[in-house]
Amino acid sequence: MMMTVFSVLLILLLSLVNMNRMSQELIEDHDTKIELVEMNIVQVLKDLDQAYAIFDNSIAKVMENNSMELLKQYEKNSNFNEWNFKALKNELGMDVYIINNENTIIHSSFQKDVGINFSQCCKEFSELLDDRRISEGFTHDGVDIQQKTGELKKFSYLPTKDQQYIIELGYDLKNDEIFNKFNFLKTIEELKEKYEFIENIAIYNNDGYLIGESSPEGNRLGVDRRKYLEWLEDDEDTLLFSDTYKGKDVVYKYVKYHSDESRGHSTTRLVEIVYNEDAVQKELSKNKLAFIFQFVGTVILAIILAFLITKMVAKPMYLAFHDGLTGLKNRAAFESEVNEILMKRKKKFGMLLLDLDNFKVVNDALGHDKGDILLKYVAAYMKQTLPEDAFIARFGGDEFAIVIENISDQEELQKIACSIIDALNRPWINDCDSTSELLSQGNKILHSKNVTVSAGGVLYPNDGTDLEALYKHADDALYYSKSLGKNMYMYYGALEEKERSQQSL
Structure with a gap:
């Protein structure tokens, strides 16, 4: 799941970057065309003025x-x-x-x-x-x-x-x-025909009068725009603003032109370029739609690939922290869990190590397949007997470990350990399903070969403050319980106290 989410987020990021890049290229291309129009108009005006300066x-x-x-x-x-x-x-x-x-x-x-x-x-x-x-x-x-x-x-x-x-x-x-050789009016018509986004190009003198032809709207720049004539004296060479032209949303671009040949009143001019952004907006919309289709398609592909990859790696990842036979957590998961609890250092917890007595007899007399059934039976019984928040692990062979948080004292830990020992001494009630049948077989195997459970327990922090110490002390308690005759529980603290009493004698 996390891999799928990560893949989708990565694809989204890359797609957005790509869409933004393409959108930027479209806008830059549009701006470049506007600049080319501007350069063409300014150049033909310059050529005309220079020609008249030389030849008229x-x-x-x-x-x-x-x-x-x-x-x-x-x-x-x-x-x-x-x-x-x-x-x-x-x-x-x-x-x-x-x-x-x-x-x-x-x-x-x-x-x-x-x-x-x-x-x-x-x-x-x-x-x-x-x-x-x-x-x-x-x-x-x-x-x-x-x-x-x-x-x-x-x-x-x-x-x-x-x-x-x-x-x-x-x-x-x-x-x-x-003039006919450097006819800027002809150039204007050619540019309007070449670029569909150009709505109009007009050139005004510094009094705001249209140069070149009579306009249906009047020969002078509108009153609301005559303020831009004052801008001719400013340092900025271009001016942009949005407005309408013949009822259509457009952008007005004003370009300042000063002739290199200062000859009277007519050498300062205002170039007005009116253009729409319909084409670039249409391309941006197409780009956005393409991004959506590309993103959806890529996400679907990513989900399929993530599903296939997850299926391929899920089992190895599961087995890395689980026992393949019983489905319980393994030693690696157990150590990780204990270390995580130790890092918090806030609560007491108990640890139990359990070992099946006479398990070797089952393997030798009945075969390893019957031994596997017995191990599954023991695992299932512990899941049923222990609290839901108990952490149960199998280390391999017939050795199990249990971590129980929020335990207050040794008596509570002993009660849990003894409940497991007592539960395994009782017969399994068959519920007439395939799982119960399998576990019923395990119960029969357990009782037929007199298989019991021995357990050793420790409390944190009483019996150790790190994983190594806790595990060693629990193992010592387990070993001692077996030495006393098996099928019993021993708390490390009691064992330690007993050893101190013997030493004092």
């Missing part, structure tokens, strides 16, 4: 020339109401915006942007515009967005000399060769 000088130069022409036009006619912005766009191939000293777009070839007040929506950008208004120089940014549509554009800025306005140009990058 020609675009910037055209924008500068166009801005200077518009500045000349302003110096000739500062009344923007008389400007034809639609015609200017067709002529220049770029959108034209006029930003006043309150950082509001008051005129534009892109009518949807007219009225945008940057001081209200985009505080950081508004401060940058104030600086550019007094710089008296041409500036241009990298990749940025059309605020109302999210479309990618490159913007340039040139203040008027009276510092009242900024002439802004917007160049559409949709068909730009550099």
Whole structure:
């Protein structure tokens, strides 16, 4: 039983370790894929910024020339109401915006942007515009967005000399060769198609506006999440939290991106990766189910093996502490029992050694098989006569030993010894079953050859405090009882007192 329990516990431990390892591998694999998505997005943004830093000088130069022409036009006619912005766009191939000293777009070839007040929506950008208004120089940014549509554009800025306005140009990058070579929007779609767990990938500028396209939910990061824009200034590079996306439980991962090429307002971005954990949870559930089946199957196998092993080793283990003939405990078990009682050193106990008188006559006259029947009979009679908690052992041959705990004095020990001697002198009552028949034969053998019992007894701690002393003194008492004529009991203490009396005479 203990072996089976140990095997099951060991299997459970190993199975749990294995399940935990597999679960950890699944989670790590999922996390690795998320990191790969992150790395791909960041890398394509970096490549795009670096490419524009190197190759977009020609675009910037055209924008500068166009801005200077518009500045000349302003110096000739500062009344923007008389400007034809639609015609200017067709002529220049770029959108034209006029930003006043309150950082509001008051005129534009892109009518949807007219009225945008940057001081209200985009505080950081508004401060940058104030600086550019007094710089008296041409500036241009990298990749940025059309605020109302999210479309990618490159913007340039040139203040008027009276510092009242900024002439802004917007160049559409949709068909730009550099952008199409490093198109992060295409990369996003490829990643969403490759990894089913990706729900959405979005990139926001540092004012929280979606870069690249118009979103059904709006082009700006939700109010409840704009607080993460402040996190862009913190040291941590990533941020994770759980939420819902289109009614589905997901994880939001925000990744901070700073361009190596600091070019205006548009080089700090927030990458938002929205992913579900359905696939990994499904695999974890399958892993758990596999663990249960594996554990149950292994436990069944372990129980079968333990049963077979137990059957193979049970008999040798039983015989190691039991007498094979009578079923009583053997000498090894007896010594272990006595030593265990001695270790407690709390209670008195009695020890009896018994020996069958004339047993050799039975073996010689009737044969060893009859002697075996007689030994079984004696063992059974002692079990019937003695208290249930008495420890009975056979040492081999016709020698028996008994340990009885909680004995108060020698008279009680004598009473038990004499009850055994008297019981073996009485006939066995046959109860008409196979066991009783066998024992009845033993009783007949015992009386036919005048077999009796001699016994010697000791008390702990009166007659010894260790196994060796107790056994020797009990054996001395047994030997003396036999020398007096057999079929009797002798207490070692009485024998010792008798010897002292004789010595005093």
